[in-house]
Amino acid sequence: MGGQSSSFTPGCDCLAHRFGNAADNGARRPRYPSDMTDAEWKVVRPLLPVPGWMRGRGGQPEAYCHRAILDAVRYLVDNGIKWRAMPADFPPWDRVYAFFRRWRDRGLIGEFHGRLRDRVRTRAGRDIEPTAAVIDSQSVTADAVVGSDSRGFDGGKLINGRKRHIVVDSLGLLLGVMVTAADVGDRTAAKVLLQRVTEAHHRLVLVWADGGYTGSLVKHCLAALALVLQIVKRSDDQKGFVVLPKRWIVERTNAWLMRTRRLARDYERRTNSAEAIVYWSMTLLMTRRLARQHPSPA
Structure with missing residues (x-):
C-alpha cells in the first residue's frame, strides 16, 4: 500500500488496536532512538488520556496504532523534521498532525505530561x-x-x-x-x-x-x-x-x-504549538527516566 511500511508485527495492546479500527494493521517495529522501548510503553500506556470515542463523546474509532502515533510525534520533536517529511513506517503525516493538534487544543498533552511528572516525583520520594x-x-x-x-x-x-x-x-x-x-x-x-x-x-x-x-x-x-x-x-x-x-x-x-x-x-x-512541543520534549525525558530507573511491571 502506498505510504505504508512493511515494518509491522501483529499484535498491539493499545486502545486503537483493542477497541478501535486499527486491528487490520500490525504493531510497528521500533527502529529509531526516539521510539519508545517496551519498558517505556508499559509506563506510558496506563497514563494516556482515554479517547473521546470510547467515552461516548462521538467521533470515529481511531484507525492508527496509538504507540505508532506517539512514536511519530516523538520522532518529529527529537529530530526536528518537517511534518510532511515523516518517515513512511509511521502513520501518514496528516493523521499524526491531526493527533498532535487534537492533543494541543484539548489540553491532553498537558494532562499526559502532568501524569508523568507526578509519577517521576513520586518515584523520587517527593510529594x-x-x-x-x-x-x-x-x-x-x-x-x-x-x-x-x-x-x-x-x-x-x-x-x-x-x-x-x-x-x-x-x-x-x-x-x-x-x-x-x-x-x-x-x-x-x-x-x-x-x-x-x-x-x-x-x-x-x-x-x-x-x-x-x-x-x-x-x-x-x-x-x-x-x-x-x-x-x-x-x-x-x-x-x-x-x-x-x-x-x-x-x-x-x-x-x-x-x-x-x-x-x-x-x-x-502558533505559540500554543510551540508550548505543546516543549511539553512533548519533557515527556521524552520522563518516560526514559521512569523506564530506566524503575521499570514498570507488565
Whole structure:
C-alpha cells in the first residue's frame, strides 16, 4: 500500500488496536532512538488520556496504532523534521498532525505530561504537589514561518524570534510554559505564567528567579498570588561561569529542552504549538527516566 511500511508485527495492546479500527494493521517495529522501548510503553500506556470515542463523546474509532502515533510525534520533536517529511513506517503525516493538534487544543498533552511528572516525583520520594519552583526565560531564533505578530527582537540577547518562559520544580520538571515574542519582558510574562501555575499547583509558596524579575513583580506575587518571589543575584565581583544556587535547576531544564532539535529554533506558526512541543520534549525525558530507573511491571 502506498505510504505504508512493511515494518509491522501483529499484535498491539493499545486502545486503537483493542477497541478501535486499527486491528487490520500490525504493531510497528521500533527502529529509531526516539521510539519508545517496551519498558517505556508499559509506563506510558496506563497514563494516556482515554479517547473521546470510547467515552461516548462521538467521533470515529481511531484507525492508527496509538504507540505508532506517539512514536511519530516523538520522532518529529527529537529530530526536528518537517511534518510532511515523516518517515513512511509511521502513520501518514496528516493523521499524526491531526493527533498532535487534537492533543494541543484539548489540553491532553498537558494532562499526559502532568501524569508523568507526578509519577517521576513520586518515584523520587517527593510529594506530587511542589511547594517551591524556579522561573526563567530563554530566547530562541524564530524560523521564517513565524509571523510578525508573534515574534520580536530581544535586545539583550540580540535574537530575533520568540521567548520561552518556563517554571520548573526543584527536580527541574516543568510546571508551566508560555511562549511569547522575544521582546516581551520577563516580568510581564511572569505575571501571567505564575498566575496559571499557582492556580494549578495550590501548594506553591516560593519561586526563585534571577535579577530580571526584580521590581514590582515581587510585591505583585506576594499580594496577588500569596507567593514569595526570591531573587538569586550574581555577585558583582564574580568572574567567569559560576553555578548560582537554585538557578542552575532551571538552566539545566533549558539544556534538556535544547537537546530536542525541534526546539533548537522556533518552527511553529502558533505559540500554543510551540508550548505543546516543549511539553512533548519533557515527556521524552520522563518516560526514559521512569523506564530506566524503575521499570514498570507488565
